[in-house]
Amino acid sequence: MINNIAKITTQELWRIFYEGLATSASGVMRAALAWRELEKRGEDMAPCRNPFTNRLTAIADGKLSAAAVLRYASAQNILNCLIGLDIDEQEKIARAEYRIPVANPKNNTVENVRPDFLTGAQIKQVFDKEKGRIRTPAEQREWLPKPAKTPIPSSPLPPQPFTRAQPAPTPQQPQQTTHKPSVAPASPPTIDAEGVWVSLTKTQLADLTKEAGLNGMSPSELIVYVLVEAGAIRNGETTTAVKGKRRGRETSSRDDWGRSMGHMPL
Numbered sequence: 454m455i456n457n458i459a460k461i462t463t464q465e466l467w468r469i470f471y472e473g474l475a476t477s478a479s480g481v482m483r484a485a486l487a488w489r490e491l492e493k494r495g496e497d498m499a500p501c502r503n504p505f506t507n508r509l510t511a512i513a514d515g516k517l518s519a520a521a522v523l524r525y526a527s528a529q530n531i532l533n534c535l536i537g538l539d540i541d542e543q544e545k546i547a548r549a550e551y552r553i554p555v556a557n558p559k560n561n562t563v564e565n566v567r568p569d570f571l572t573g574a575q576i577k578q579v580f581d582k583e584k585g586r587i588r589t590p591a592e593q594r595e596w597l598p599k600p601a602k603t604p605i606p607s608s609p610l611p612p613q614p615f616t617r618a619q620p621a622p623t624p625q626q627p628q629q630t631t632h633k634p635s636v637a638p639a640s641p642p643t644i645d646a647e648g649v650w651v652s653l654t655k656t657q658l659a660d661l662t663k664e665a666g667l668n669g670m671s672p673s674e675l676i677v678y679v680l681v682e683a684g685a686i687r688n689g690e691t692t693t694a695v696k697g698k699r700r701g702r703e704t705s706s707r708d709d710w711g712r713s714m715g716h717m718p719l
Contacts, residue, residue, distance in 0.1 A: 485512035
């Protein structure tokens with residue numbers, strides 16, 4: 454240890470610091486105390502900073518073992534885990550013969566491993582940073598995640614007969630009904646002072662005209678002739694004129710007008 458360090462000159466502190474690095478753990482402790490005092494005095498320590506010297510303040514504060522820093526200077530992850538442990542525990546881990554029992558997660562065995570040979574996963578498994586202690590093998594197994602259970606395969610289903618997929622039924626389209634225009638029934642005969650007028654559709658008028666032409670008659674003559682032959686009307690002057698194929702001028706003009714209008718005078 455360094456007695457009355459506050460009274461030592463700055464130049465002497467630098468000498469103690471460099472000498473301590475070249476000796477043993479006790480020398481590292483002396484160097485750590487000198488380092489902390491130099492920082493308090495505002496000295497520029499940047500040229501001397503490295504992973505090792507960065508631990509000197511923790512050594513001077515009694516949080517980290519100087520022997521552990523010397524032994525595991527190249528294993529910074531181990532030093533990070535040691536800070537929370539008691540100094541006596543750190544001193545024991547710093548011994549060359551020390552081994553840490555590590556539970557094998559694949560079986561029920563325990564391996565004794567050098568601290569600087571621990572893998573990253575084993576360091577997390579072994580060191581309990583929250584409680585500042587090393588887990589026992591039993592505690593390590595409790596900490597390790599439980600392996601997932603392998604599901605038991607169910608009995609295979611019997612082979613199913615192959616069935617060809619049937620096409621989906623095509624929705625039936627509603628049948629479109631073609632509505633034919635209904636033929637309006639002929640209006641009842643209209644009786645006026647000059648005679649009887651018969652209402653015919655254009656199709657009926659065309660058929661009547663064609664049939665009358667084949668018989669050498671006008672449509673009105675054909676109608677009268679058919680009615681007489683059917684006994685619907687009595688034989689008279691008009692019938693005689695029809696049978697003689699005689700037509701007056703007045704009858705001809707009325708036929709032409711009725712044909713154009715869809716009506717036929719009798």
